[in-house]
Amino acid sequence: MIAQARPIRVGIIDGQSPIAKGLSLLINGTAGLQVAHVYASAKEAQVALNKDLPDVLLFLLGQPDVEELSSISAIRKMLPLIKIIVVSEREDEDLVFHMLRAGAGGFLTRDVSPLKLLEAIREIQDGGAPMTMNVARLVVASFFKNNDSLLTPREREVLSWMARGKSYTQIAEILFVDKETVRSHIKNIYGKLEVHSKADAIEKATLEKLI
Known part of the structure; x- marks a missing residue:
């Protein structure tokens, strides 16, 4: 008699999502998949x-706050082998790349079909990187940005959050570093771009396609 393969265990971070309950029923009703637990928040999940x-974690992202944006890095530090798929209402470039850099292995939007979502769970468990079409286009487009910049990837990330209006404290919390590290990055950014203000740094970085 052939032993039955262990089902893929799926954790769900609710994020106050209206689809969480139906998604849990869908997964438990699909052969080879099983809901390990549904967490009310990223903090509860940690x-x-x-x-x-769980083998795979579905992060149903609401209106992302600092805690949610920081949690993927924290979860990956706890469980380096866990595979994370973000399911978000938004798919703007900054959010997509922040989540991917933090350790998410896939990024889908809320309008994804149930079939595609089930396929994405299996795909990421098999080593893939499931993304909706628009997110995949963003990733491809990123290759056409100016990668000859003197700025490091972390400095570009800090500058990107500055452009979104985040304070030093907020950037520190989002990136899981202390405030002085952010200050140091910004000092380096100003020096490399030869500017003396946040507005000038953002303007120059935008013109030169650094962010």
């Missing part, structure tokens, strides 16, 4: 993931 040990 406390319980070591006990539940």
Whole structure:
């Protein structure tokens, strides 16, 4: 008799999503998949993931706050082998790349079909990187940005968050670093771009396609 393969265990971070309940029923009703746990928030997930040990984590992203944006990095540090798919209402470039850099392996939008979502769970478990079409286009377009910049990837990330109006404190929390590290990055940015203000740095970086 052939032993039945263990189902893929899926954790769901609710994020106050209206689709969480239906998604849980869908996964449990699909052969080869099983819901490990549904977490009410990213904070709750970080406390319980070591006990539940899901293979794949679906992060149903609401209106992203600092805690949510920081949580993927924290979860990956706890469980380096966990595979994370973000399911978001938004797909703007900054959000997409922040989540991918933090350790998400896939990025889908809320209008994804149930079939595509189930396929994405299996795909990421098999080593793939599931993305909706628009997100994939953003990733491809990023290759056409100016990559000859003197700025490091982290400095470009800091500058990108500055352009979105985030304060030093907020950037520090988002990137999981201390405030002085952010100050140091910004000092380096100003020096490399030969500017003396945030507005000038953002303008020059935009013109030169650095962010």
